[in-house]
Amino acid sequence: MTVVKAAAVQISPVLYSRAGTVEKVVKKIRDLGEQGVQFAVFPETIVPYYPYYPYFSFVQPPYTMAKGHLRLLDQAVTVPSAETDAIAEAVREAHMVVSIGVNERDGGTIYNTQLLFDADGTLIQRRRKITPTYHERMIWGQGDGSGLRAVDSAVGRIGQLACWEHYLPLARYALIADGEQIHAAMYPGSFGGQQFADQIEVNIRQHALESACFVVNATAWLEADQQAQIAKDTGGPVGAISGGFFTAIIDPEGRIIGEPLISGEGEVIADLDFAQIDLRKRLMDARGHYSRPELVSLQIERTPAPHIRERSTRLPVQTGRAAEEGRPVEAQ
DSSP states (O other), X not given: OOEEEEEEEEOOOOTTOHHHHHHHHHHHHHHHHHTTOOEEEOOTTOBSXXXXXXXXXXXXXXXXXXXXXXXXXXXXXXXXXXXXXXXXXXXXXXXXXXXXXEEEEETTEEEEEEEEEOTTSOEEEEEEOSSOOGGGGGTBOOOOGGGOSOEEETTEEEEEEEGGGGGOHHHHHHHHHTTOSEEEEEOOOSSXXXXXXXXXXXXXXXXXXXXXXXXXXXXXXXXXXXXXXXXHHHOOOSGGGSOOOOEEEEOTTSOEEEEEEOSSSEEEEEEEETHHHHHHHHHOOTTTTTOOTTTSOOOOOOSOOOSOOOOOOOOOOOOHHHHHHTOOOXXX
16 A cells, blocks of 8 residues: 655745745755655745735735735746746656645736646646635736646645635535545645634644545744844734644544644654545545435536637638539538
8 A cells, every 4th residue: 555755844935035935945855855755745825925925915005015016926936937947856856746836927917826746847737726815816816727636646646725725615525526645735824823723724634534635734934034024024013924834744534643833944744654545435435435426516617717719710721623613611
């Protein structure tokens, strides 16, 4: 039976710096690879930093937030780019599957994006948070349903969701029904205090129980000097960007494996024994014997939603006698 060594990473960004944060992430990936870690999850939009960190989207009115918004737009990640190539190369060298949150720039819009790299460095999923939360809607665009699926990787079948997407039962069920074995969860950290941390714990333990999968959850960390810098830059209080940390790994019975991280940088490392998935699903399989699809089912629109959908209006070229007689060309 499969056993995967996994890590949930609690890490701080290099404030306001895409290059610095990517360098820090790359180093952490290599360090974890030397420890034999096979799968790692990094926090929500850790590259270059979460929008609470510049803090403009929470404490500043819209007419004053242009500076912070433009700085985030400037430091956001395009996919692909030199930054994603650097992460992919570190992943390949470590032979590790990695889920990481980034602010993704696409034109003039930023998205809350989760990137999943396979152990050979291939980017096997890029999904965007489907609905930014509350004031986040001033910062991020909306994703589509194409990423509401689990994907096969070198360590098993992985699903990803970000933060309050875990409050969406249908979004979670899309991954449950798709047979995820490991769920990559990520939240911002440094926000909302102990209440936010408590809510994270409820979220991820409940999902583990319902999905009968392992949940590897990462939140970010802010150092005291970073909090002070943000407060200075925005005129906001430090208290609102304190607490809210719960980096942990949960087994299919909803139990916390090891000790969760609630302060400081570091990682939670644990072995995920897939035999526990069968033990749980023998009793309750939400995508199998415990479901009643003839009574309750889910319809998912997974078609990608590009802004341009080209439809050709050109007519087929007539040839031979049809052209001579001016007759329409028959459909082939």
